[in-house]
Every structure is written in structure tokens, then in C-alpha cells.
Amino acid sequence: MTGTPTSRERIVDISITPVAFADPPLLNAVGVHEPFAIRTIVEVITDSGTYGLGETYGDEAHQARLTLAAEALIGTDIFDINHARTRVDEALAKDSSAGGHGMSGMITDSSTLDRVFSPFEVALLDLQGKKLGLPVSELLGGRVRERVDFSGYLFYKWAGHPGHADDRWGEALDPAGIVRQAEKMVSEYGFRALKLKGGVFAPDQEAEAIEALATRFPEVPLRIDPNAAWTVETSNRVAERLASTLEYLEDPTPGITGMAEVRSSASMPLATNMCVVAFAQLPEAIAAGSIDIILSDHHFWGGLRRSSMLAGIAETFGMSLSMHSNSHLGISLAAMLHLAGSTQNIDFACDTHWPWKNPEDDVVAGAPFHFEGGSLEVPKAPGLGVELNRDRLAALHQRYLDCGIRNRDDTGYMQKLDPDYQALAPRW
Amino acid sequence: MTGTPTSRERIVDISITPVAFADPPLLNAVGVHEPFAIRTIVEVITDSGTYGLGETYGDEAHQARLTLAAEALIGTDIFDINHARTRVDEALAKDSSAGGHGMSGMITDSSTLDRVFSPFEVALLDLQGKKLGLPVSELLGGRVRERVDFSGYLFYKWAGHPGHADDRWGEALDPAGIVRQAEKMVSEYGFRALKLKGGVFAPDQEAEAIEALATRFPEVPLRIDPNAAWTVETSNRVAERLASTLEYLEDPTPGITGMAEVRSSASMPLATNMCVVAFAQLPEAIAAGSIDIILSDHHFWGGLRRSSMLAGIAETFGMSLSMHSNSHLGISLAAMLHLAGSTQNIDFACDTHWPWKNPEDDVVAGAPFHFEGGSLEVPKAPGLGVELNRDRLAALHQRYLDCGIRNRDDTGYMQKLDPDYQALAPRW
Numbered sequence: 001m002t003g004t005p006t007s008r009e010r011i012v013d014i015s016i017t018p019v020a021f022a023d024p025p026l027l028n029a030v031g032v033h034e035p036f037a038i039r040t041i042v043e044v045i046t047d048s049g050t051y052g053l054g055e056t057y058g059d060e061a062h063q064a065r066l067t068l069a070a071e072a073l074i075g076t077d078i079f080d081i082n083h084a085r086t087r088v089d090e091a092l093a094k095d096s097s098a099g100g101h102g103m104s105g106m107i108t109d110s111s112t113l114d115r116v117f118s119p120f121e122v123a124l125l126d127l128q129g130k131k132l133g134l135p136v137s138e139l140l141g142g143r144v145r146e147r148v149d150f151s152g153y154l155f156y157k158w159a160g161h162p163g164h165a166d167d168r169w170g171e172a173l174d175p176a177g178i179v180r181q182a183e184k185m186v187s188e189y190g191f192r193a194l195k196l197k198g199g200v201f202a203p204d205q206e207a208e209a210i211e212a213l214a215t216r217f218p219e220v221p222l223r224i225d226p227n228a229a230w231t232v233e234t235s236n237r238v239a240e241r242l243a244s245t246l247e248y249l250e251d252p253t254p255g256i257t258g259m260a261e262v263r264s265s266a267s268m269p270l271a272t273n274m275c276v277v278a279f280a281q282l283p284e285a286i287a288a289g290s291i292d293i294i295l296s297d298h299h300f301w302g303g304l305r306r307s308s309m310l311a312g313i314a315e316t317f318g319m320s321l322s323m324h325s326n327s328h329l330g331i332s333l334a335a336m337l338h339l340a341g342s343t344q345n346i347d348f349a350c351d352t353h354w355p356w357k358n359p360e361d362d363v364v365a366g367a368p369f370h371f372e373g374g375s376l377e378v379p380k381a382p383g384l385g386v387e388l389n390r391d392r393l394a395a396l397h398q399r400y401l402d403c404g405i406r407n408r409d410d411t412g413y414m415q416k417l418d419p420d421y422q423a424l425a426p427r428w
Numbered sequence: 429m430t431g432t433p434t435s436r437e438r439i440v441d442i443s444i445t446p447v448a449f450a451d452p453p454l455l456n457a458v459g460v461h462e463p464f465a466i467r468t469i470v471e472v473i474t475d476s477g478t479y480g481l482g483e484t485y486g487d488e489a490h491q492a493r494l495t496l497a498a499e500a501l502i503g504t505d506i507f508d509i510n511h512a513r514t515r516v517d518e519a520l521a522k523d524s525s526a527g528g529h530g531m532s533g534m535i536t537d538s539s540t541l542d543r544v545f546s547p548f549e550v551a552l553l554d555l556q557g558k559k560l561g562l563p564v565s566e567l568l569g570g571r572v573r574e575r576v577d578f579s580g581y582l583f584y585k586w587a588g589h590p591g592h593a594d595d596r597w598g599e600a601l602d603p604a605g606i607v608r609q610a611e612k613m614v615s616e617y618g619f620r621a622l623k624l625k626g627g628v629f630a631p632d633q634e635a636e637a638i639e640a641l642a643t644r645f646p647e648v649p650l651r652i653d654p655n656a657a658w659t660v661e662t663s664n665r666v667a668e669r670l671a672s673t674l675e676y677l678e679d680p681t682p683g684i685t686g687m688a689e690v691r692s693s694a695s696m697p698l699a700t701n702m703c704v705v706a707f708a709q710l711p712e713a714i715a716a717g718s719i720d721i722i723l724s725d726h727h728f729w730g731g732l733r734r735s736s737m738l739a740g741i742a743e744t745f746g747m748s749l750s751m752h753s754n755s756h757l758g759i760s761l762a763a764m765l766h767l768a769g770s771t772q773n774i775d776f777a778c779d780t781h782w783p784w785k786n787p788e789d790d791v792v793a794g795a796p797f798h799f800e801g802g803s804l805e806v807p808k809a810p811g812l813g814v815e816l817n818r819d820r821l822a823a824l825h826q827r828y829l830d831c832g833i834r835n836r837d838d839t840g841y842m843q844k845l846d847p848d849y850q851a852l853a854p855r856w
Contacts, residue, residue, distance in 0.1 A: 003478075003810040006561030050431075079562060080570035082772060132560050133434030134507065141733065142508035279744045287715065305569065309740040316707045316741065344510060382431040 009050070009078045009131055014070035014120075015043040018058050019396035020403045021361035023327055024167045026155040029199025029227035030104055030423040031410030035161045036403040037327035040066060041363055041393060044123040046078060052127035053384060054119025055331035056299055057102025058400070059407045065095050065116045073120060078127040081305065088117045102299070102326065104410040110277040114302030121303030122335045122384070129383035136335070136385075137378050140308055140342035147375040148340040149349040151223070152191030153325070154181055154213075155356075156200045162417055169356075174205070175212035182213055185355055186220075191374035193221045193247065193349040199229030203238045203428050214245045221247035221349075228254040228274055229427045232261045239266035247348070248293055251275065254425050259290040269293050271348075273324035277301075279310070286317050293348065295324035296339075299332070304339045311343045323350035327357070330364035333376075334384040341378030349374065363396055365389040437478070437506045437559055442498035442548075443471040446486050447824035448831045449789035451755055452595045454583035457627030457655035458532055458851040459842030463589045464831040465755035468494060469791055469821060472551040474506060480555035481812060482547025483759035483791075484727055485530025486828070487835045493523050493544045501548060506555040509733065516545045530727070530754065532838040538705040542730030549731030550763045550812070557811035564763070564813075565806050568736055568770035575803040576768040577777040579651070580619030581753070581784075582609055582641075584628045590845055597784075602633070603640035610641055613783055614648075619802035621649045621675070621777040627657030631666045631856050642673045649675035649777075656682040656702055657855045660689045667694035675776070676721055679703065682853050687718040697721050699776075701752035705729075707738070714745050721776065723752035724767075727760070732767045739771045751778035755785070758792035761804075762812040769806030777802065791824055793817040 023037040038058030045051050056062065072091035076084045092113060101110060125136045137143045156178070159171040172181045182194055194213060198206040206224060213222055228251050230238065235252035239262065242249070250271040252262055263270045269292035276285045277300055285291055294314050298307040314321045323340060333354060340346045359367065364386040369376050379385025411423040448464040455461075466486030473479050484490065500519035504512045520541060529538060553564045565571045584606070587599040600609045610622055622641060626634040634652060641650055656679050658666065663680035667690065670677070678699040680690055691698045697720035704713045705728055713719055722742050726735040742749045751768060761782060768774045787795065792814040797804050807813025839851045 003558035003561045005808075005810055077570070079566040082569040082572045082770060084570075086572070086772075130431035133431045138507040141510040142505070142512075144510045144514070279740075283714070283745050286711070306740070309737050312707075312734070312737040313741055313744065317711050342510060344514075380433075382433055 006131070009046045009048050009127070011044055011073050011076045011078065012047045013045040014073060015045070016063060016066050016070055017041045017043070017393060017397050018063060018400045019363060019393065020058070020400040020405060021329065021396055022358055024169060024356055025158040025161045026197070026356065027157055027200040028155070028197055028410060029229040029425065029427065031412070031414030031421065033327070033410060034405055034408070034413045035164070036399065036405050038400060038405055038408060039329055040119070041331065042066065042119040042123055043388065044120065044127060046127060050127055050130055051388065052078070052123035052130070053331045053386065053388060054123040055329055055335070056119040057100070059100040059102050061097045061100025062102060062116070064097060065092060065100065065112070066119070068092060068095055069116050069120060078124050078131065081121060081124055084120060084124060085113070085117050088120065089113050092116060099407070102408060104408045109281070110300035111280065111302065114278065114306065115300050118299050118303045121305065122298065125304055126383040133382050135378070135380055136304065136338040136383060137342040140304060140338060143341045143378055144344050145341055145378070147377050148337050148346070149193070149375045150191060150352045151193035151195045151349040152182060152185040152189060152374065153351055153353060153355070154178055154185065154194060154196045156197070175209040178209040179212050179216050182217065186217070189355055189371040189374055193223070193374070195223040195225060195250070195351060197227070198224045199226035199427065203230055203234050207238050207241050210242055210245055223248050223250055223271070225250035227251055228425050231426045231428065232258050234426070234428045235262040236265050239268065243267045250295070256281070256285045256288050256290045260288040263290060263292070269320065271295055271322065273297060282313060291319060293320040293322060295322050295351065297324040298335055298339055299326070304335060307339050308343060311345055315345050320347040321345050322348035325351040325353050327353045329357070330362045330369065330386050331384065333369060334379055334386045337376055337378045338384065361396065363388060363393045434559070437474045437476050437555070439472055439501050439504045439506070440475050441473040442501060443473070444491060444494050444498055445469045445471070445821060445825050446491060446828045447757070447791060447821065448486070448828035448833060449757065449824055450786055452597060452784055453586040453589045454625070454784065455585055455628040456583070456625055456838060457657040457853065457855065459838030459840070459849065461755070461838060462833055462836070462841045463592070464827065464833050466828060466833055466836060467757055468547070469759065470494065470547040470551055471816065472548065472555060474555060478555055478558055479816070480506070480551035480558070481759045481814065481816060482549070482551040483757055483763070484547040485528070487528040487530055489525045489528025490530060490544070492525060493520060493528065493540065494547070496520060496523055497544050497548060506552050506559065509549060509552055512548060512552060513541070513545050516548065517541050520544060527835070530836060532836045537709070538728035539708065539730065542706065542734065543728045546727050546731045549733065550726065553732055554811040561810050563806070563808055564732065564766040564811060565770040568732060568766060571769045571806055572772050573769055573806070575805050576765050576774070577621070577803045578619065578780045579621035579623045579777040580610060580613040580617060580802065581779055581781060582606055582613065582622060582624045584625070603637040606637040607640050607644050610645065614645070617783055617799040617802055621651070621802070623651040623653060623779060625655070626652045627654035627855065631658055631662050635666050635669050638670055638673055651676050651678055651699070653678035655679055656853045659854045659856065660686050662854070662856045663690040664693050667696065671695045678723070684709070684713045684716050684718045688716040691718060691720070697748065699723055699750065701725060710741060719747060721748040721750060723750050723779065725752040726763055726767055727754070732763060735767050736771060739773055743773050748775040749773050750776035753779040753781050755781045757785070758790045758796065758814050759812065761797060762807055762814045765804055765806045766812065789824065791816060791821045
């Protein structure tokens with residue numbers, strides 16, 4: 001009755017390829033998105049000639065750490081995820097660089113090991129799934145939903161990058177512009193929840209935009225994320241103004257203590273992907289009572305299996321769960337779908353920057369993702385269910401080489417246009 | 429490059445078979461082990477004709493819940509562990525029975541869902557492993573060790589059950605008897621850590637036994653587990669007496685608050701498998717600072733995957749981890765080996781009652797477990813790596829039918845012999 005042992009499959013090569021893709025001038029609390037977003041594509045190749053895919057940040061210090069990790073992983077069995085993590089941990093002891101957190105300075109205290117190991121873990125699960133004929137969602141315990149709901153991610157933005165033509169989204173610098181953007185996004189993608197990236201204009205102007213969205217979309221849950229641009233006092237004032245309007249308030253103010261202060265008086269749940277971005281921060285945040293909702297992100301929580309563990313911690317400690325996003329390509333989107341698809345307590349529609357990317361700007365083959373009603377189907381093919389298009393990979397790598405961006409720097413880009421600009425947290 | 433999707437494999441039948449095996453008269457805080465320990469063997473059969481194995485408690489109320497769960501699981505895909513758990517959760521809504529915790533009243537607040545789902549989850553992982561040609565340890569992230577260390581589990585005991593011949597271990601009712609037992613156990617199994625089940629005699633007599641063990645085995649880490657038989661005051665007094673002697677002190681006193689009080693003054697780490705036996709108890713215990721070491725047990729923590737999650741929680745919150753045991757057979761031992769083999773933070777040698785069982789009393793085929801230096805190898809065959817011996821299963825089931833024991837009742841058995849006996853917690 002015992003099955004035949006499967007043949008071993010080991011890593012023989014790993015390619016680390018930085019890529020860049022066009023990104024609109026999306027405004028946030030620390031500046032504005034540069035004309036190109038940078039990412040790194042990790043391709044793990046085994047002695048059977050199969051490849052597994054991962055995607056992560058593109059910053060140079062991060063790439064250097066990925067290279068150290070990749071060297072340490074040659075020879076590893078694709079099922080030895082625990083051992084692979086230990087090897088990467090040991091390899092990173094050689095690293096003394098700083099930076100490379102992929103967040104343009106907004107978050108700097110995620111775990112270096114978890115952040116570096118994540119794309120390799122995703123690639124190993126992709127390889128396991130391909131070898132076993134199973135989608136990654138089944139390696140994570142099985143799908144609990146066939147489709148994953150996303151929220152429409154609204155940004156204040158210029159009509160186009162300075163010196164370039166307007167993009168297809170146009171300008172959004174006031175409540176009316178945000179409502180127009182939401183109408184377009186809802187009409188194209190069907191989102192049934194909306195999130196506004198705040199921290200750009202004075203809090204009352206952003207509250208006005210939320211109120212305008214509530215008037216235009218009275219049935220749609222709304223969120224605002226000022227990326228810790230507000231003091232506790234300002235946060236409390238805005239929370240009171242938007243008490244009946246927000247589904248949740250995301251990272252109004254910096255730090256575990258500040259968030260706990262706001263949470264003690266705000267009437268709506270508080271969410272974070274800033275004050276708790278690593279397992280090491282959970283004990284203090286839970287003791288302080290800082291948060292209601294963790295916005296998980298497998299890119300900094302150590303991959304898909306550790307993100308499943310985070311979901312279990314959230315459930316155990318009575319916190320809700322949803323998912324954070326940075327600008328990303330199709331490999332990360334597939335990974336997010338498998339994770340959300342196999343996680344019982346995804347309590348709110350997940351974030352994604354997907355609509356801000358040109359559909360043709362990707363490294364995956366075909367067009368595997370189709371939004372309906374703001375949701376995407378969890379891929380059912382073995383592994384992640386996405387394949388590499390090597391022509392596209394080469395093209396986006398060339399764009400990386402040409403664009404000159406080596407580290408995400410929303411603040412530096414803004415300062416080129418407005419030398420007096422300063423990133424302040426909190427600003428108001 | 430994409431793998432071929434694996435064929436689906438669904439549950440078509442589940443057998444639930446109560447068994448009994450001879451157990452010596454081991455004394456504890458609530459009485460004495462009856463002449464037979466009872467367990468339930470769960471055999472999950474799929475449409476490919478493969479079976480997966482799980483093992484759990486034998487109490488009647490538990491068996492009734494297992495039957496409800498089994499009915500709900502027919503038709504489930506072997507990879508849909510998340511969905512299977514939901515089905516069992518729904519099925520248990522029909523259950524209004526009490527008891528059946530398998531612990532003879534020592535622990536009554538483990539999660540019913542986790543306790544009932546556990547053997548099915550283990551069986552599903554066994555089936556997955558057999559289908560995929562992978563040992564369960566690799567489904568849990570891969571082996572981090574080839575062998576798992578166990579501690580020698582010492583008990584006060586009578587020479588034999590009243591009215592029966594002496595067993596091969598003989599009497600141990602004082603420090604000299606415990607030292608003799610330890611010598612025999614160390615000589616036969618090679619254990620390099622020793623644990624004394626206490627709560628039987630006056631605390632100072634048990635402390636004396638620990639001191640006698642320390643004199644005889646000066647290099648061996650020692651633990652005592654009085655199963656919450658002591659008050660906080662008594663615990664503190666014994667902790668002070670054994671300050672330089674104990675590796676850790678296990679469950680000296682009842683409850684999260686009492687444990688926190690002892691922990692605030694005891695010099696050694698405090699371990700538990702009593703005051704925290706469910707995820708729901710973790711927040712309060714962590715906030716109170718009740719424990720240093722969680723003794724996990726996949727039988728009440730919801731199976732192997734949730735026990736892995738518990739390991740992650742322990743790591744996140746700065747707690748150490750080891751493993752608890754009840755009287756068990758080879759299926760549970762194999763599951764414990766796969767779990768410990770794939771868990772990085774097994775910080776102390778695990779518990780097992782294995783030496784107290786006659787080697788021939790088992791349901792697994794052959795003799796797959798060989799102690800060397802107190803450790804066992806993690807099985808490498810697909811699945812759990814143990815096979816059912818149906819003759820042995822039939823024989824142990826017949827023994828269950830014949831023995832008349834339907835619920836573990838250490839207290840009731842003791843009262844038959846000593847009508848004045850009362851289970852008291854704390855007793856001293």
C-alpha cells in the first residue's frame with residue numbers, strides 16, 4: 001500500500017533578473033512613483049530542467065542579498081524548504097549592506113531573512129507543484145474559495161509624468177478626480193471595495209474625497225491609507241469625521257504606540273502593513289492593542305507558508321486579515337491568489353496595484369488574469385500556474401538597464417520636480 | 429514546463445476501530461493507569477484503494493464525534509485539508525455530548541474541533557505522502573533533523589496491577605525505586621533526558637527522588653511533572669529546593685494565573701501541556717506570562733499542520749517547544765516523528781510513553797522503531813512510513829471488546845482499590 005518514493009529534484013541554477021515596467025505618477029506620503037517600477041524575477045532551475053518562479057523587490061541592496069542567497073541554495077532539494085531557509089539565513093550573515101527594503105523608505109523594519117527568502121520559497125512551491133501535478137493552493141492546505149476579491153486601489157495622481165504624455169487614467173488631485181478614477185476602475189474591473197492612498201493632501205481634503213466616494217458608491221466599503229502621515233491627534237479627528245464612512249482606517253499614524261492610541265478612540269477597525277511587518281513585532285503590537293487587521297504580504301512575511309502561519313496567528317489573537325500590495329507583476333499576483341485562495345480568514349478584499357500596470361508589461365505568458373466583479377480566479381494548473389515569457393522578460397530587463405532606476409525613490413523623484421519637498425512622518 | 433495535473437483522489441470510506449493494549453499501573457495525580465489503555469485507529473480509504481492512518485483517544489464520546497466527522501468527510505479530496513476541517517466543524521455542530529477528552533479529567537478544555545480533526549488530518553497527510561511518494565516530514569517543509577530525541581518517562585508504580593503478576597518494570601514507590609527504573613530505562617533505550625511523573629506522593633518525597641536521580645545521573649537533564657497537584661506556595665517551595673537540579677518544571681499548579689505566579693519566582697523554565705492546550709488559550713497565557721515551554725501534542729492541537737503553526741507561534745512569542753505524550757501506539761509515534769523531524773524549534777527531548785507498552789502490542793506492521801541513544805529515526809518511506817498489520821488490529825480491537833474499559837478513568841480505577849481516594853487539584 002505504500003507509494004513509490006518520488007525521485008529527488010535539486011536546484012542546479014538560479015537566475016536573478018531585474019526588470020522595470022512603466023508606472024504612472026501615483027502620489028503618496030513620501031513622494032510620487034517614478035516612471036518605472038523595478039522588480040526582480042527569480043528563476044530556480046532544477047536537475048530535471050524544470051523552473052520555479054518568484055518575484056520580489058528590485059532595489060540593488062536587495063538584489064545583492066538575493067545573489068548571496070541563490071549561491072547558498074544550489075544543491076538544495078525542492079522539498080527542503082526548512083533547510084533552504086536555514087541556508088539563506090547563514091548566507092545573509094555575510095551581508096553587511098543597508099537598505100533595499102523595496103518600500104521607498106516607508107517600511108524599513110521587515111525581517112531581512114523573510115524578505116530575501118520569500119521569492120525562493122515561492123519558486124520552491126512552484127517547483128513542488130509542477131513536480132507533483134498540484135496547484136500551490138493545494139500545497140497550502142487546499143482552496144477555500146475559487147475566486148479572490150480585490151479592492152480598487154485609488155491614488156491621487158498627475159495626468160502624466162512631467163515631460164510625458166498623459167496616461168490613460170488622467171489627473172486626480174481632488175475629490176472629483178478621485179471619484180472619476182473610481183468610476184473608471186469600477187467600470188473596468190468591477191471592484192466592490194475601494195481604497196484611497198492618502199497622506200498626500202491635507203487630511204480634510206482627503207476625508208472629503210472619501211465622503212465623495214461614499215456618496216457616489218453608497219454600497220461600497222471604503223478605506224483610506226495615509227501611510228502614517230498623520231499625528232495621533234489628526235488621526236483621531238479624521239477617524240471621528242469618517243466614523244460612519246470607513247470600513248477600516250489603514251496606518252493613520254506611525255508606530256505601535258501611536259496606532260494603539262488611535263485605536264483606543266477610533267470607532268472603525270485599524271489596519272496595518274507598516275507598524276507590524278515582521279513576526280518579531282507581533283508580541284509588542286498585540287500587547288499594546290495596536291491593530292485590528294493585519295495586511296499580510298508574502299514578500300516581507302517570508303513567503304507563502306509563513307504567511308499562512310501569520311494567518312493562524314491573526315486568527316489565534318483575534319485579529320482580522322487581508323493583503324497588502326506593492327507594484328507587482330504576474331508572478332506575485334499568482335502567488336497572492338494561491339495564498340488568499342487557501343487562507344480561510346481573508347476577511348477583507350485584498351489590495352493590488354494591478355490596474356496601474358499596462359497589461360502587456362509583464363513577464364508571464366499570455367493573459368492569465370481576468371477580473372470579474374473585482375475578483376480573480378485562483379489558478380488551477382500545477383505550481384503557480386503561470387509560465388515565463390522569455391521575450392517579455394528580456395524586454396523588461398532591457399527596460400531596467402535603460403531606465404537608470406536602481407533603487408525605488410519616490411521622495412528623490414518628487415524632489416527633482418519640487419526641490420523643497422520633504423518626506424515627513426507624520427506630516428499633519 | 430508545466431507538470432501534468434495529478435489525478436484526484438477522494439475519500440470513499442473511513443474505519444474507526446477502538447483498540448486496547450496492556451498498560452502498567454502507572455501512578456499520577458488523578459489515580460493510576462488501568463490495566464488497558466484505549467485508543468482509536470482511524471483508517472481513511474480512497475477511491476484509489478489506498479489507506480491513510482490516524483490514531484487518537486479511545487473514549488466513547490470521542491468515538492461518537494469521530495463517527496460524525498467521518499460521515500462528513502466522505503467524498504473529500506485528500507489535498508483539501510482546509511475544507512475537510514470545515515466539514516468536521518460543521519458536523520460537530522450536531523454533537524451535544526460532553527467528555528471524551530482522553531485525559532482522565534486532567535485536561536478538559538482542549539478544542540473539540542482540533543481534537544476530533546487531528547487523526548483525519550494525519551491520515552490525509554499519510555495519503556498525500558503515499559500518493560506523491562513523499563514522507564510526511566517533507567509535506568511539512570522538510571526534515572531539519574534525521575533523528576528525534578526523547579526523554580525517559582519515569583512513573584511511580586506498583587509492581588503489577590492488583591491481582592496480576594508483577595510486570596517487567598517492578599515497583600517504584602520511593603526514590604530508590606525511581607532510580608532503579610531510570611537505570612533500566614536508560615540502559616534499554618539510551619535516554620539522555622529524564623522526566624518524573626509526580627503529583628503522587630508528598631512534594632518533598634518527589635523532590636528527593638529528583639535529587640536521587642541527579643546524584644545517579646549528574647549529566648542528565650531532569651524534569652518533574654506533578655500535573656498541577658501543587659498550590660502556588662508548594663510549587664514555589666519545591667522550585668526553590670530543585671533550583672539547581674531541574675531542566676524545567678512542568679505544570680506544577682493549575683491554571684494560567686497560578687502558573688504565572690510560580691513563573692515569576694521560579695528560577696527554572698516552566699512548561700505546560702495543561703494550562704495551554706488550545707489556540708484560544710494562548711493570548712491569555714502570553715499576556716499573563718505563564719509559560720516558557722509549550723509541550724505540543726498533535727492529538728489536541730488539530731493535527732500536524734496546526735502543530736507546525738503552534739511551533740511558529742512559540743517562536744514568535746519567545747517560547748520554547750517540546751512535545752507531550754499520552755499512552756500511544758505506532759501510528760501516533762510515526763506522526764510525532766514527522767512533526768518533530770520537520771520542526772526547527774523542538775528545543776527539548778520529547779516525551780513518549782513508548783517504553784511502557786509491550787513491543788508486540790501494536791497495530792503497525794513489523795518493528796519499525798529502534799531507539800539509539802534515546803532517539804528514533806524519522807521514517808523516510810512515503811506518508812507516515814508505517815503500515816497496518818490487520819491481524820494485530822483485530823487482536824487489539826478484540827482486547828478492547830473484552831477489557832470492558834470504555835472511558836479512561838484513572839481515578840475510578842484507583843477508587844476501586846482505595847474507596848477513600850479523591851482526585852484533588854491542587855492536592856498539596
